[in-house]
Amino acid sequence: MTAAAKIMQQPGEALIEIHDLTVQFRTAGRAINAVRGIDLSIGPGESVAILGESGSGKSVTGKAVMGLINAPGKVSGSVRFAGRELVGLSETELQDVRGPGLAMVFQDSLDALNPVFSVGEQIMEILMVRLGWSREKSRAEAISLMQQVGIDSAEKRLSSYPHQFSGGMRQRICIAMAIALKPQLLIADEPTTALDVTVQAGILKLIAKLQRESGMALLFVTHDLAVARQVASYLVVMYAGRIVERGPIDALYARPAHPYTRALLNSNPGSVSHWSQLHPISGNPPDKTMVFTGCAFADRCPRAVSRCRAEAPALRQVAPGRDSRCHFAEELLDAH
Amino acid sequence: MRTDGHTTPLLQVSGLTKHFGKYTALDNVDFDLAEGEILAVVGESGSGKSTLARTILRLVEASSGSVRYRGKDLFSLSAREMRGMRQNLQMIFQDPYASLHPRRKVAELISEPWRVHKGVLKRSQWGERVRELLGQVGLPESYANYHPARLSGGERQRVAIARALALQPDLLILDEPVSALDVSIQAQVIKLLMSLQQEFGFTCIFISHDLALVRLLADRVAVMYQGRIVELEKTAKLFAAPANGYTRLLLDSSPSLEGEVAAAPGRSSDLTTAARSRTELES
Numbered sequence: 001m002t003a004a005a006k007i008m009q010q011p012g013e014a015l016i017e018i019h020d021l022t023v024q025f026r027t028a029g030r031a032i033n034a035v036r037g038i039d040l041s042i043g044p045g046e047s048v049a050i051l052g053e054s055g056s057g058k059s060v061t062g063k064a065v066m067g068l069i070n071a072p073g074k075v076s077g078s079v080r081f082a083g084r085e086l087v088g089l090s091e092t093e094l095q096d097v098r099g100p101g102l103a104m105v106f107q108d109s110l111d112a113l114n115p116v117f118s119v120g121e122q123i124m125e126i127l128m129v130r131l132g133w134s135r136e137k138s139r140a141e142a143i144s145l146m147q148q149v150g151i152d153s154a155e156k157r158l159s160s161y162p163h164q165f166s167g168g169m170r171q172r173i174c175i176a177m178a179i180a181l182k183p184q185l186l187i188a189d190e191p192t193t194a195l196d197v198t199v200q201a202g203i204l205k206l207i208a209k210l211q212r213e214s215g216m217a218l219l220f221v222t223h224d225l226a227v228a229r230q231v232a233s234y235l236v237v238m239y240a241g242r243i244v245e246r247g248p249i250d251a252l253y254a255r256p257a258h259p260y261t262r263a264l265l266n267s268n269p270g271s272v273s274h275w276s277q278l279h280p281i282s283g284n285p286p287d288k289t290m291v292f293t294g295c296a297f298a299d300r301c302p303r304a305v306s307r308c309r310a311e312a313p314a315l316r317q318v319a320p321g322r323d324s325r326c327h328f329a330e331e332l333l334d335a336h
Numbered sequence: 337m338r339t340d341g342h343t344t345p346l347l348q349v350s351g352l353t354k355h356f357g358k359y360t361a362l363d364n365v366d367f368d369l370a371e372g373e374i375l376a377v378v379g380e381s382g383s384g385k386s387t388l389a390r391t392i393l394r395l396v397e398a399s400s401g402s403v404r405y406r407g408k409d410l411f412s413l414s415a416r417e418m419r420g421m422r423q424n425l426q427m428i429f430q431d432p433y434a435s436l437h438p439r440r441k442v443a444e445l446i447s448e449p450w451r452v453h454k455g456v457l458k459r460s461q462w463g464e465r466v467r468e469l470l471g472q473v474g475l476p477e478s479y480a481n482y483h484p485a486r487l488s489g490g491e492r493q494r495v496a497i498a499r500a501l502a503l504q505p506d507l508l509i510l511d512e513p514v515s516a517l518d519v520s521i522q523a524q525v526i527k528l529l530m531s532l533q534q535e536f537g538f539t540c541i542f543i544s545h546d547l548a549l550v551r552l553l554a555d556r557v558a559v560m561y562q563g564r565i566v567e568l569e570k571t572a573k574l575f576a577a578p579a580n581g582y583t584r585l586l587l588d589s590s591p592s593l594e595g596e597v598a599a600a601p602g603r604s605s606d607l608t609t610a611a612r613s614r615t616e617l618e619s
Contacts, residue, residue: 053518196380201589223519226591253593267523269548270593275530280523284488
């Protein structure tokens, strides 16, 4: 049995426990339901990927965990981190948790860094402010952090500004800042999506290495099935603001228990040898204002029957360590 | 699909070079394209692949070199002659949100080429031809009266394809046509493009950073690095036995569904260790 599955069954061991998390944005009288009720536990040192398309709620979930949802966004439900409830904490209280508890790396590294300070200053500031370290000590640690994330001649590059680095190097600096306070959980939101594939390979390798060496847990948000496979051992698939399937990534790719996961795999170029063998998913991802009585995927699902439109399936265990939100998950599993 | 000595290639690119100031975006690029061939151009950002497309179509002027279309030197044409020539050479861009005018209806967007290339199609036939094109790209006829804002990304790209096909071009240049689309939509648009290519037989330059994708559809692949083609080879051979070091690096860097990229030295070892430590954690 996997660590993930064990943790699902013994929530007491979890580093972070998310329960019935919802995020709603109300604008111009319309309710936009970005996240519609997520339950998820992550254990210490575990690597979890959240996979979804745009609008699935995967990024909003990561931001909600970090307490980064601003008005008019409304977060409800519970996020317990190391036994402490995060939902409803003030910004000051959250700042205590961020850094040594939770840290985040974003897709756009240029936006995440301050253009008018050298990267060294920005890394050192974290250590001086949060740990009360001296300049000298912080400087030495900043150099060490830059070396850990694979930046050559770190001492010389300490005084360089963000724009003097390539996109990949900037993302490495963001990672250095995120791990500066040795977080227990790193949330990475599409950290390689804006990067070239050869650069992406280096960043994924770096994240896997840091996670392995430091024992921090990882929540990796991505739209890319192959990228998820590189960094995570446990996969959570999101669709229309909900988890539709989760389980150990190898088992899930070998035998998906939800038609959406299966369809994603069948429409992935990496799984066939000629374009005519691709099986596209029909239709479009649903609008976030939509309200579903039945299954949110029913309109695009090749297996959908009337029950799917009438009765919303619950996320339930369908095999050891495997959860699916499909009425016919067992049939899907047996069909493989 | 390679050209033999007897027929003129559809497109002959030779010595194509483009400088932006001191920067060389394209450096002495040569290749021929046979009629009906699909050539993929792959490379990372800054490799020159988009500049190549734009230079061929004279959306930017080359610094030196030549492009011959059916033997005719495109760079010797006047601006007016070149506009006429574009009837045969069409391009589809990455971002369907940027390439479609938001204030035009779908019918106007698709018929725009006939407004530019007068005499191609009688005005009385526009409506019928728009409906036909919408059908070919898998959109309902009712979409003719929609503005792009009502369409999803995938539907917009279908409109862009219909517009590109409106002039029945011989050569279609596709610049990352699906990379702005959602993963579940990409396969739809690829299947559509390729079945249209099979039906109409147009020649294709398919620009992409996605090796897994070009492997499924290209006859040949050109790998670009720093403005140069470093390898140009039949698709199967390039993937089976890449001759160039950079091609190998690109192939090794591409993540796969199988997890570690087996052939990637220095990379798989680390990830294998990662997998092992996970196994320890899980046992």
